[in-house]
Amino acid sequence: MNADTSKTPAGSERLPVDHDVLAGLADGPRRDFRLRGRAFAGDPALRQPADDPSLEAQRSATTRAALELGKQGFPAQSLPRALGGQEAFAAYVAGFEETLLASPSAQIKAGVQYGLFGGAIQHLGNAAQHERWLRAVMAGELMGSFAMTEIGHGSDVAALGTTATYDPATQEFEVHTPFRAATKDYIGNAARDARAAVVFARLITRGVDHGIHALFVPLRTEEGQPLPGITIEDDGYKGGLPGVDNGRIAFDRIRVPRANLLDRYGQVAADGTYTSDIESPGRRFFTMLGTLVQGRVSLDGAATVGAKLALDIAVRYALARRQFAGADADEETTLLDYAQHQRRLMPALARTWANAAAHESLLGDFERVFSGADDTDEARQTLETRAAGFKALSTWDALDIVQECREACGGQGFLAENRLVGLHQDLDVYATFEGDNTVLLQLVGKRLLGDYAAELKDVDFGGVARYIGTQAAEHSLYRTGLASAGRTIGDIFTPALNARRIRSGKLIGALLAERVRVMVAQLAGDLRPAAKASPEAAAELFNRHQHELIEAARAYVEMLKWEAIDAQYKQIDRAAHPAEAKLVKRLRDLFGLSLIEQHIGWHLMYGRLPMARARQVGPAIDRLCGLLADNALDIVEAFGFGPEHRRAPIADGAEAARQDEARAHYRAGRAASTWPADEKAIYKSKMAARRRR
Structure with a gap:
């Protein structure tokens, strides 16, 4: 079925996407489990009471929801087959993340019960302990x-x-x-x-x-x-x-x-x-903690569900809310027709789509490790690194996106009944759950440095010399400003100065990857003296470069997320689904160019983009925001949320009804002889008459 096009403005460039195809892309390969989790979350009996803010009332309702999840057999899906489970590790997590739609409290309480308490027994305990406790835990019988x-x-x-x-x-x-x-x-x-x-x-x-x-x-x-x-x-x-x-x-x-x-x-x-x-002892400690990575994986996905929910509400409101007169005196302009409003919401929509695509790739890693298909030390370390980095950026993104959506809805967004304020409050602690985000990025940065050192350790001395020589020459080139006379990355991929060239997937990918490579190489060089320093001096040197380490880790995770949405685009059958492929490409390009714009100073300082091409980034983003705004309703509908999930009056008819009533009032009034004259019109007429004289 296709999305409703009744709200599509005249003259738009909306792509005629198929709703089911787009929803399949949004939900990913574990869609059946997401739909099941979404259906669970839509049950009115599982909501927290809006009329009783007391802790006991809120806790009692949350406990009912968490226990109901166990009664319906959701957590048992991840149990060993010997205990009647399916060992469907990633699928269970995917469905569980959707329970945030019922309430973040229910999702977190269930996560503590089944993911952390039960998960620790399952992954750290033995068969006898599984038999003794695990069934009861996963059924919600032992809290x-x-x-x-x-x-x-x-x-x-x-x-x-x-x-x-x-x-x-x-x-x-x-x-x-x-x-x-x-x-x-x-x-x-x-x-x-x-x-x-x-x-x-x-x-x-x-x-x-x-x-x-x-x-x-x-x-x-x-x-x-x-x-x-x-x-x-x-x-x-x-x-x-x-x-x-x-x-x-x-x-x-x-x-x-x-x-x-x-x-x-x-x-x-x-x-x-x-x-x-x-x-x-060290390896044993990290192996033990590595088995508990499910918490970070699920927080990454749940935060993305929260961002989707906020955007669904804000986009629907922006399509219904009208402000300031347009060409038609009876028809004010919708918020989403304004370029700045598009700039507020469309990059957030692209970032959320990229985060969802990246999360699906993380679930794939999680499934391969925990199913035993690839349970090697390297695979576990990669999973832990990606889970830490993805969780950090996704939870921060969710907070920023929910706040932007709240502001984009004005005073209506500040009303508790429209969910956004409460959603921000509930997601706030996700930034420190399962590890403080800044500390998690430090973990990612250390892994990057370890990989960098491993890559160099097997290179022959001649190779090292050549590598260092190349680096020195390169830094000399960019430091002296001669890069503009040579060929930068922007020159290689964009021989013509236009917005389409700056949207090249190869260019965006190369710029993001090059930023990571240079940041890690520079950081490794700065920390090299620590190898021969005293422990105190080494610690002090590391501390001085902690910010650079975290920024390199952030750049690495951003690159991985862009690669995930790029991979999603490349996997679409473009012959069968051209409109959907083009829409995902626009989301991909907007996400990537937004990252480049965010760090444009770095790309200019290091000569990776010439000035002329850097000036094309902003206009290209503006163009993409306008194009995506025409399909904004299609995108949020692909998230699969209904009124029972949003529970925000401004997104499901209240604002549209107010606007319809206002338009009917003004049209009827202007048609009546008793309608008061507009002083501004009288004044303009008077001034025009004076000019004619």
Whole structure:
């Protein structure tokens, strides 16, 4: 079926896209699971109450929604087949992300229950522990928490202070919070619902600290009272996600059986002997944490769903809302007809489409690793790096896009009933969930430097000399400003000065990749002295270049996201679907050129774009924004949301009804003899008469 064209302005250049084809591209290869998640999210019974803002009312509604997800069997899809699951790892995540449409609180609470608490048991535990706990967790019958973060340590998991000391006399672990900063904090489900937790603590046995391991620790009685030795505090009101009962947990030398250690990567025998198949403590730690990457993957996708929702509301409002008179005295101009409004929303639409395409590629990586199709160290490291980087940029993008959409809807966007303010509040913490975004980009940057060093280590000495010589010559060329006399990237790909040439996919890809290459090479050169420096001097040198490291990582992730939407465009059968291919190409070009415009100073300083071509970027973006505005409704309809998902009156008839009423009023009034004369018209007529005299 084709999208409704009744709102398409006369003289537009709207592409006649097929709605089903475009929706298939928007949803990706796991569309069936997304549709199922979307149907779940549309159930009115799962919404948070709008008329009762109390924590208890919000938490109670959120708990019902999270438990219903388990009852309907969603989480069980990712279980091992031996436990009745399908091992559909990526498909489950794709469907789960759509639950944000019911409410972000429901999505996060369910993520804590099934993705973190259940996921930790599944990926860190053994078969007996799966049989003992996992079925009940994934059915929502055993509510739990993921107790990793502490007041004093969040992103630095290796430095957690909670201890789990083994006592061979009783074959138990003593779990203890030695100081206030070691209290587990911001733990989802802890304040109200959790009966148990997977607790991350320093495993100590026979006088040796073996680093961070996870244990299953009961927290409450069946009646909901904290067990002896366990103190639970309520985090109370937060800036968003009111339905999630975050809390603090402290342990006063409580005891759990040896069998409660989730021992996939480290085992403790009855006599206290520690063994592990991974000899290196560092490698063991990162392997263990790598199994928990699902949280970052799902946040990347959920944030993108949130951005889609905001854009769906803002675009529909911009097509209905009219402001300032146009050529027709009775017909004001729609917001989306204004070039600046297009500049506000269309780049955000392109960025969101690119983020969705990149997320689908990330889900592919996730599926290959967790299904065992490619469970190598390299594949896991790549997945962890991409998940960290994608999550960081997508959650930041979502916040920026929701805020832009809120402002683009004016005062109507500030009303709670239109979702945008609440959505921004709820998504705010996504920027620090599962790792602070800035710290995650540092992880990506370190991986880039490691890859860069690995590429150089096998090059012969002559090759290194040639490489360094080439770099030196290149930097000399651009530093002296002679690049304009030679051939820059812009010259190679754009022999003619026009907007179409600047939209070349090869040019955009080359510029984005070249920026990453130069930034990483320059950073590696700046950090080279650290190899021979003292630990203190090396740390100080690294700290001085931390900003450059993070910016290089950001450039790398931006390049990957552009490559994902470029790959999507290239995979479309252009003969069968020419309009859809052209639309995706426009989205791709706008996303890429927006990135280049954002960093235009860098491309000019390093001579990658000559000035004449750089001046073409802005006009090309303006042209693309205008073209995409003609298909804006098609694009947001492809997201597949209905009124039951938007729940924003301004996007589903309220604004259109007001505009229709106003137009009818003015038309009827002007046709009546009693309609007052317009003083401006009288004045203009008077001035014209004077000029004629």
